[in-house]
Amino acid sequence: MTTVGWTHMAEGTKEDYEYLGPEFEAHVRPTIVPNLVNLLKVMEGPKLGYQIDRYQHSLQSATRALRNDETLDMVVGALLHDVADGFAPENHSSAAASILEPYVDERTHWVVRHHGLFQGYYYFHHLGGDRDARDVYSDSPYYDDCVFFCANYDANCFDPSYDTMAVEEFIPMMEEIFARSSRLPGVAGA
Numbered sequence: 144m145t146t147v148g149w150t151h152m153a154e155g156t157k158e159d160y161e162y163l164g165p166e167f168e169a170h171v172r173p174t175i176v177p178n179l180v181n182l183l184k185v186m187e188g189p190k191l192g193y194q195i196d197r198y199q200h201s202l203q204s205a206t207r208a209l210r211n212d213e214t215l216d217m218v219v220g221a222l223l224h225d226v227a228d229g230f231a232p233e234n235h236s237s238a239a240a241s242i243l244e245p246y247v248d249e250r251t252h253w254v255v256r257h258h259g260l261f262q263g264y265y266y267f268h269h270l271g272g273d274r275d276a277r278d279v280y281s282d283s284p285y286y287d288d289c290v291f292f293c294a295n296y297d298a299n300c301f302d303p304s305y306d307t308m309a310v311e312e313f314i315p316m317m318e319e320i321f322a323r324s325s326r327l328p329g330v331a332g333a
Contacts, residue, residue, distance in 0.1 A: 185229040203300040220251040245325035253285040
């Protein structure tokens with residue numbers, strides 16, 4: 144079989160779907176990390192008023208997490224926490240967390256998912272907002288982790304003189320994370 148014989152999914156058979164899963168995996172799995180690196184590089188260039196661009200910010204975040212002996216999940220989470228800025232600026236935290244969710248631990252997923260709101264602690268009040276808006280999550284077991292993440296791997300990662308690692312140094316870590324089996328119930332190719 145080189146293709147299925149149907150044009151509507153409802154017509155598919157068990158054999159069709161058993162065929163499609165491995166076909167999809169063989170195509171997609173090797174391209175996940177290069178595609179994510181490309182998404183990171185989309186943020187390269189414009190500084191948008193900061194002293195470094197968003198690409199360097201992401202690398203600096205991951206570098207700091209790695210040098211602080213964070214888990215592999217958290218290092219990759221730090222690297223990719225803003226990866227959705229270029230295509231989902233209003234909900235970049237959710238989009239980045241969705242990319243990571245099948246592969247990282249629950250703590251890392253939660254931190255990346257909520258870092259945008261938690262980051263607001265540093266500036267919401269300057270724009271007429273509530274800097275303590277994050278406190279709606281004060282009962283979460285990951286609240287303190289997210290406060291720590293923002294203080295140590297986000298709010299302070301705009302330093303042009305910091306010795307930031309190159310993206311190539313993070314690729315093996317990303318490959319390890321994205322080679323994992325999904326921790327979510329999956330649907331191949333859907």
